[in-house]
Amino acid sequence: MLASDTRFPDPLDLAVRLFPPLGAGDGFSEAALADAERRLGVPMPARLRAYCARTGERDEMNRTRYCLIPPLYLFVRDGLLLFSTTDDGSRYAGVPVDAAGADDPPVVLLSSEGGSPR
């Protein structure tokens, strides 16, 4: 087994290191994020919200293999706030609605046909 660092980097730090620079217009707008939260009745996890607000519009980092779902299309299913899908739409990733307030909530993967993909 090859050794790994145990702590993950902050996603925004990683984004800046790999895809610099991050500009003012690179994220989803505050209004769009707030609208989505109002529509769904669920607050986005703070970490995800911050990530979306800084990088959401950058296709090369958020829409090649895994696609970050734009605020307008965020949805809740099976108690999960789904925020990402694979490029072929076969898998979705979401955070449990009841854990959305946690600092670093768990992420659950769903296949598009329902159920866990792994």
Next chain:
Amino acid sequence: MTGRTLTGFLCEMLAENAVQGGLAWCGLGQAAVEAIREAGARWERHTFADGILTLVGEGTVLRVPLPQGQSLGVVHGGARTAGGLQALAAEFGFTRSERRRRLDAPPEADEGAPDEPSRAALRVRAAAQAAAAGIRAVCAGCGASLVTWADTAARGVCSLCGHAI
């Protein structure tokens, strides 16, 4: 796979997107597990919940599905520059690789433009082909014709290769 957190998932997403066409230069190859094991301190190593070892450098990422009992592993690499990807391939000794530039990324000087002797050979060949096709070549250097390069005669030099007419 259990134990996926939001932080880990977002990092996994960034790294995977980076090597799958997000970074301007991406490549695929096979690297020796030993080389990955001995990668220098400039690399951060992470194993995200997808079980893929990820090495992160400045503007460079390498993703290696952890091989079990094998000496070679398939790697996906990404870099912001052609030179970065070349250095990545050299450091990890890719035995075979395919490299490509993102379609919207600008070409780079070290991308493999032909050197002057190669360009001269190409010009000579183009001139010979023009002559063989019965096209009256205005430029002896590259075979450009008045029809193709309308402003050539007016400028006094070939618009294609800069050769004086």
